[in-house]
Amino acid sequence: MTTTNADPLAIAATGLRKSYGDKTVLDGIDLHVPAGTVFSLLGPNGAGKTTAVGILSTLISADGGQARIAGYDVTAEAQAVRAAIGVTGQFSAVDGLITGEENMLLMADLHHLSRQEGRRVTAALLERFDLTEAAKKPASTYSGGMKRRLDIAMTLVGSPRIIFLDEPTTGLDPRSRHTMWQIIRELVSGGTTVFLTTQYLEEADQLADRIAVLDGGRIVADGSAEQLKRLVPGGHVRLRFSDPEAYEQAATALREATRDDEALTLQIPSDGSQRELRAILDWLDAAGIEADELSVHTPDLDDVFFALTATPVPAQSADKETAR
Amino acid sequence: MSAAGQPFRDNLTMLRRNLLHARRYPSLTLNLLLTPVILLLLFVYVFGDVMSAGINGGHADRAEYVAYLVPGILLLTVSMTSLGTAVSVATDMTEGIMARFRTMAISRASVLIGHVLGSVIQTLMALVLVLGLGLAIGFRPDATPLEWLAAAGLMTLVSLALTWLAVGIGLVSPNPEGASNTGTPLVMLPFLSSAFVPVDAMPGWFRWFAEYQPFSPVIETLRGLLLGSGIGTRNAVLAVAWCVGLTVLGYLWSKARFNREPRR
Ligand SMILES: Nc1ncnc2c1ncn2[C@@H]1O[C@H](COP(=O)(O)OP(=O)(O)O)[C@@H](O)[C@H]1O
Ligand SMILES: [Mg+2]
Numbered sequence: 013m014t015t016t017n018a019d020p021l022a023i024a025a026t027g028l029r030k031s032y033g034d035k036t037v038l039d040g041i042d043l044h045v046p047a048g049t050v051f052s053l054l055g056p057n058g059a060g061k062t063t064a065v066g067i068l069s070t071l072i073s074a075d076g077g078q079a080r081i082a083g084y085d086v087t088a089e090a091q092a093v094r095a096a097i098g099v100t101g102q103f104s105a106v107d108g109l110i111t112g113e114e115n116m117l118l119m120a121d122l123h124h125l126s127r128q129e130g131r132r133v134t135a136a137l138l139e140r141f142d143l144t145e146a147a148k149k150p151a152s153t154y155s156g157g158m159k160r161r162l163d164i165a166m167t168l169v170g171s172p173r174i175i176f177l178d179e180p181t182t183g184l185d186p187r188s189r190h191t192m193w194q195i196i197r198e199l200v201s202g203g204t205t206v207f208l209t210t211q212y213l214e215e216a217d218q219l220a221d222r223i224a225v226l227d228g229g230r231i232v233a234d235g236s237a238e239q240l241k242r243l244v245p246g247g248h249v250r251l252r253f254s255d256p257e258a259y260e261q262a263a264t265a266l267r268e269a270t271r272d273d274e275a276l277t278l279q280i281p282s283d284g285s286q287r288e289l290r291a292i293l294d295w296l297d298a299a300g301i302e303a304d305e306l307s308v309h310t311p312d313l314d315d316v317f318f319a320l321t322a323t324p325v326p327a328q329s330a331d332k333e334t335a336r
Numbered sequence: 337m338s339a340a341g342q343p344f345r346d347n348l349t350m351l352r353r354n355l356l357h358a359r360r361y362p363s364l365t366l367n368l369l370l371t372p373v374i375l376l377l378l379f380v381y382v383f384g385d386v387m388s389a390g391i392n393g394g395h396a397d398r399a400e401y402v403a404y405l406v407p408g409i410l411l412l413t414v415s416m417t418s419l420g421t422a423v424s425v426a427t428d429m430t431e432g433i434m435a436r437f438r439t440m441a442i443s444r445a446s447v448l449i450g451h452v453l454g455s456v457i458q459t460l461m462a463l464v465l466v467l468g469l470g471l472a473i474g475f476r477p478d479a480t481p482l483e484w485l486a487a488a489g490l491m492t493l494v495s496l497a498l499t500w501l502a503v504g505i506g507l508v509s510p511n512p513e514g515a516s517n518t519g520t521p522l523v524m525l526p527f528l529s530s531a532f533v534p535v536d537a538m539p540g541w542f543r544w545f546a547e548y549q550p551f552s553p554v555i556e557t558l559r560g561l562l563l564g565s566g567i568g569t570r571n572a573v574l575a576v577a578w579c580v581g582l583t584v585l586g587y588l589w590s591k592a593r594f595n596r597e598p599r600r
């Protein structure tokens with residue numbers, strides 16, 4: 013066997029394919045995630061994110077391609093892969109009939125912890141995820157956010173080196189979402205590799221070292237958040253005027269601005285950084301122009317998709333080197 | 337990797353999980369237990385005189401019919417609880433935690449074995465209850481301790497066989513209702529055996545089926561053990577062979593089904 017645990021790539025997949033009937037869900041995707049980093053697979057509903065997580069976590073088999081997790085082959089060495097990973101799927105994977113605490117103890121038993129160790133880990137994780145109070149209640153009575161937290165707490169019982177989180181914040185209110193982000197950041201600071209799927213660019217932006225955009229069964233772009241945003245022309249500053257004269261004056265002076273004569277607004281491409289904003293403000297001041305409203309628009313997933321899929325650009329890779 | 341070497345511990349863990357479910361939500365088990373209890377009372381107190389017509393040349397009294405009936409009711413108890421297993425396995429498969437189990441380094445069979453062990457334990461408890469009721473209404477077995485032990489062993493075997501079949505049924509059913517429907521033959525078979533009326537009293541074609549289906553040798557053996565009427569080697573061997581055969585079949589079938597990729 014050629015497996016080594018010293019593989020610097022926590023996740024290495026090449027040419028993964030999967031179809032259901034004549035619907036091709038994954039059409040040959042490559043993924044490379046260095047150990048200890050956060051990787052985000054970004055894509056709209058139905059893009060195939062859950063399918064990818066399913067293959068990488070040994071839940072389902074691929075029709076083609078290869079994947080190694082922690083150096084082990086997902087098909088030939090599935091049990092070794094399972095021992096290295098923790099999975100929090102898109103849909104709640106808690107036992108609703110028993111209490112949160114019993115769910116945790118169940119995990120401790122399945123990880124073959126001693127009774128004492130199991131109790132200790134359970135208490136610590138329940139505390140950490142703010143579930144101590146609800147510990148004795150059936151998990152089916154938990155709110156969405158609590159269920160998610162219990163889900164992740166259960167995933168952490170075995171201290172997995174690699175964690176899969178499939179849309180961990182979809183359906184959560186903003187507050188729970190931020191709690192979840194905080195949890196994920198803590199995981200990473202402990203050295204865990206995180207494979208995260210999301211529909212939100214902002215989430216990937218907040219959390220991930222590297223992002224891959226999945227669309228039409230292929231990775232249409234990958235790189236850091238910054239690199240991706242540079243591919244996307246959706247980010248801009250919008251200036252709105254009520255005075256047509258000021259509008260005209262600004263429009264002639266600002267060459268790169270896109271005009272909207274009816275709404276009297278100008279769109280200036282911008283990454284929304286403080287530096288660029290200050291430059292725009294300085295320039296407006298210098299020219300003695302006063303806009304009625306200035307707003308910053310950062311690219312969202314729609315922009316990414318528009319940019320990446322509207323024109324038949326071949327799959328772009330912002331920097332392949334770091335993945336090797 | 338400690339995981340691969342500890343299927344025994346995983347089985348116990350999953351057994352605990354299933355017993356916990358049964359304790360928290362006993363209504364399914366209790367509902368199923370209700371059927372044999374009601375049937376026992378109904379057969380004895382309402383239909384008793386009619387049903388006993390075929391026994392002892394039509395001259396059986398109530399005590400004789402109770403003696404004939406209780407072993408059959410015990411068998412029905414086993415098949416009723418196994419129907420419960422089919423339903424709870426099908427329910428369990430719709431639970432999100434299954435996906436979690438499948439991505440953990442545990443013994444996969446333990447998920448099913450936990451169900452089976454839990455069901456067998458519940459079945460044995462149900463049998464004690466039904467037997468207690470039988471004794472209360474006049475069932476007078478004259479089994480020796482050794483015969484009691486053999487009877488308990490036989491019931492455990494039957495329970496294992498039916499439960500493994502039930503697990504398979506639960507796995508192939510798309511939902512709990514489906515499992516309940518597909519599992520109905522498990523409950524019907526005792527009625528189509530010599531459990532309630534002697535085979536001799538049945539019409540010809542029916543008699544052939546009743547004689548050769550697995551429940552008949554089992555019930556005759558159980559009667560022999562409990563009532564001291566002698567068990568007959570042929571029936572005993574047939575009964576054990578049926579049970580072992582069905583257990584192996586059910587186990588292999590269930591395992592193959594469970595190893596298939598999960599449906600959505
Ligand atoms: N078991 C399945 N059978 C048939 N089609 C499936 C199955 N699983 C997923 N699909 C289809 O594959 C596509 C991708 O699904 P999924 O991986 O869940 O996407 P995502 O997680 O990105 O929303 C969808 O069109 C979905 O309908
Ligand atoms: Mg999904």
